[in-house]
Amino acid sequence: MTQTHTYHLDFPELQQEVNGYPLTYLDSAASSLMPTSVIETVNHYHQTAHANVHRGVHTLSQTATDDYELTRDRVQALIGAAQREEIIFTYGATDSINLVAQTWGKAHLTKGDAILITEMEHHANIVPWQQIAQEKGCVIHKVPITKEGEVDHDAYQQLLEKEPVKVVALIHASNALGTVNPVKEMITEAHDHGAIVMLDGAQSAPHFAVDMQALDCDFYTFSAHKLCGPTGFGILYGKMEHLESIPPFRGGGSMIEHVAIEASTYQRPPLRFEPGTPAIAAGIGFGAAIDYMMDIGMETIASIEHELLVEAQSKLEKLPKTTIIGSPDERIAVIPLHFEGIHPYDMGMFLDRRGVAVRTGHHCAQPLIEYYQLPGTVRCSLTFYNTSEDIDRFISAIEEGLEFFS
DSSP states (O other): OOOOOOGGGGOGGGSSEETTEEOEEOBTTTOOOOOHHHHHHHHHHHHHOOOOSSSOOSHHHHHHHHHHHHHHHHHHHHHTOSOGGGEEEESOHHHHHHHHHHHHHHHHOOTTOEEEEETTOOGGGTHHHHHHHHHHTOEEEEEOBOTTSOBOHHHHHHHHHHSOEEEEEEESBOTTTOBBOOHHHHHHHHHHTTOEEEEEOTTTTTTSOOOHHHHTOSEEEEEGGGTTOOSSOEEEEEOHHHHTTSOOSSOSSSSEEEEOSSOEEEOOTTGGGOOSSOOHHHHHHHHHHHHHHHHHOHHHHHHHHHHHHHHHHHHHTTSTTEEEOOOOSSBOSEEEEEETTOOHHHHHHHHHHTTEEOEEEOTTOHHHHHHTTOSOEEEEEOOTTOOHHHHHHHHHHHHHHHHHHO
């Protein structure tokens, strides 16, 4: 039995019924919910200091700027960055990866260079590299996965030794399988062969403690809305040596030192990469979300989620016509399911009629789903505010669905 807690009571969205049933929210890998403290923080900004940042001497602007910049300090503490200036605010993880591809990629990639992309990557860590590869004449190589849902490490090492690899696009924890990759080892191996690593942390930062200095990764990204924060706000961590070597991604106000008609000079990182008016309310709200999660503790969050994962897997394995896809050695609380003879969309819609929210389809990971030769999966993603009762309602709804579709 999973340890009991009351974190679910902090989330107003969970205190409702959907289609006449208590909401069972099992789609936090797509977007987590926001606790009351975050909602109140966002509202407080709108009600008391709805002003622009980085450009006003008046009190409201200074208050908004201070609150907004505090989030940078909180992110630094959350992920163990060496400097707060290594934290760039973006519009999300996808935006972050595009920034790296279009700046570092343009500055450092040349014709014939190789880019390694694992078969389990989210589309956000595939498409931007395809675009820059086409522009620069680079070659993309796939790092295959195994039936267990793990990166084929031998194949990865062989590609590093054989090809002129400059970039490795690597997901820390798979959004479609839950697999936690051995990224520290893989990053070291990439560096040994002269490559940098773009680490997608969208599914790692919300679920367990990470440390940029210990991982020694070059770039790391995640989105606020997967860590109990608002949408439209993301984080890009970059080693300062890389950030100082690349040009701005976009131009405009705030990111400049001096503008003349003929030419402009730019701020140092991070402001060099943050033009215009940002998503201020979302940024301030994300600071409150980090406070909320760190008050609980990332170790506590990881422990609760592991217990939920074990409980859910144990109960799902007993169901007929139900297969859990992949069996990696280490997995976050993401469980992809295949139901024999039932399309994932059909099961997903049936579950919704029972108040159960899951994601169905390819989860923005089409190469991975095609590897398993499936039309898609039904993905259950659990987090610390879920409970054993959520799992029981999920199992009961699946049992009804299996009977209905038989």
